[in-house]
Amino acid sequence: MSTLAWFAFASLAAWAWLLLGQGFFWRTDQRLPAPRDGGHARGEPVARPRVVIVVPARDEAGVLPLSLPSLLAQDYPGVAEVILVDDGSTDGTGSLAVELAARRGGLPLTVVSPGEPDAGWTGKLWALRHGMALARARGPEFLLLTDADIAHRPDSLRLLVSAAVENDLDLVSQMARLRAESAWERLVVPAFVYFFAQLYPFRWINRARPRATAAAGGCVLLRTGTAVAAGVPEAIRQAVIDDVSLARAVRRAGGRIWLGLAERVDSVRPYPGLGELWRMVARSAYAQLRHNPLLLAGTVAGLVVVYLVPPVALVACAAGGDGPAAWAGGAAWAVMAGSYVPMLRYYRQPLWLAPLLPFTAFLYLLMTVDSAVRHHRGRGAAWKGRTYARPEAAPER
The missing domain is CATH 3.90.550.10 (Spore Coat Polysaccharide Biosynthesis Protein SpsA; Chain A)
Incomplete structure (x- = not known):
């Protein structure tokens, strides 16, 4: 198989694991738990604490x-x-x-x-x-x-x-x-x-x-x-x-x-614009990675393999006649898009946005890299006129 085919199959394997082994993260059914005592109406607490x-x-x-x-x-x-x-x-x-x-x-x-x-x-x-x-x-x-x-x-x-x-x-x-x-x-x-x-x-x-x-x-x-x-x-x-x-x-x-x-x-x-969304994500993305360059490199590599390889393999290899790569890329892209559908429904958005998830992931990749660049330039997390040049990440579990 071609090198791209190997990457496409790796992406498909990753999506199979994400779909079934990552806590069914793609489902949107985790809503406020109902009271355990069926004798009480939902939303009417037994006690009325201050x-x-x-x-x-x-x-x-x-x-x-x-x-x-x-x-x-x-x-x-x-x-x-x-x-x-x-x-x-x-x-x-x-x-x-x-x-x-x-x-x-x-x-x-x-x-x-x-x-x-x-x-x-x-x-x-x-x-x-x-x-x-x-x-x-x-x-x-x-x-x-x-x-x-x-x-x-x-x-x-x-x-x-x-x-x-x-x-x-x-x-x-x-x-x-x-x-x-x-x-x-x-x-x-x-x-x-x-x-x-x-x-x-x-x-x-x-x-x-x-x-x-x-x-x-x-x-x-x-x-x-x-x-x-x-x-x-x-x-x-x-x-x-x-x-x-x-x-x-x-x-x-x-x-x-x-x-x-x-x-x-x-x-x-x-x-309303990409700039506001970009700043929202870039403000804390590198802090989530504990300001660790190795974690940043691993995150970028993971985003490329999991989100970007599938569409590239399907389009490039379908045109070039590489059947295995095209098949694996298309299957991974389909699983990816399908896993995104419940979230789009929760947000009442059109389902044709699901196949665009690789493009959105690419934007997030760029935002994460920009977050790291801002940190190393001493600008850190900037919000409402304040800048935290070297803020702490969330402590370990």
Whole structure:
């Protein structure tokens, strides 16, 4: 066989393993667990523990009118309130939050401003530190950590608490449904969640004996006592990938974790162009690889073999008469596209995007390399006017 045929068969073998041996990552059926006691209606927790919602916000005036009112309007049957931490905003985020609360009513809102982060802290975790400290003074059993661009349906908090209480979970996290309206968002966003699930299969995370650990930072319900036992956020103060770091800290403290796709939690942040999406991925891609050049090289090689070889083998070898390479490449491409279909359906996108996954993977390859280049040039993870030249990666499991 030709060299390309060997690579095509290697890709096909990799896809057979990914399809069956990687926690069925491609399935989208991991949703909020129902209460264990069938005598209670879904979403009606037996207990009604006190909850404080903590929202770190930096220059979020553009999305706050779409997200904050949804938190204030939660129909949670227990005691709940919202603390918004204005993290050095220059666009009037804090005053807008106060205005929205006065106009819309609902849950009580407190706005605080902690000032610039101390050395060794990332901005979001610095904001969470102050918000969580203020929240703990209220004596809540649970903290809901949610980003300023996340909108919640009115029953979101009730369903989250129900899942945590009835299933004895310490951390319940939902991957918010990201916006996928522009052409670039439709091409890149569903793949972002697909790749995340491939790296951290939700089924493995949610098992009684977990094989992976992760969370989605946009929506995390966390037991206050577990947060204290895990020493967060102080224990992860330098983490750029703060959600995964948080989950690992909770797991090390003996906490039980659940992660799934959201049905009633949505991101309202727009990414209309490729540049915005590129910066979102490049900000943390190299940190995910622990800033290790060998891991970077292995990742690039893996992306090439798994995602790029199949279409190249099919097109090049079909034209050149290399039957084995064309057959193996076509089969691998078909399996790849088929595994992407459930995520496209979840995002309500046309299925003709599935065969374009190799092109999207190529974009992610370039974003990852660019992330490494930025790091080695000292620009590290840049976000909202702050740059972390050498941020810490998520700690090991």
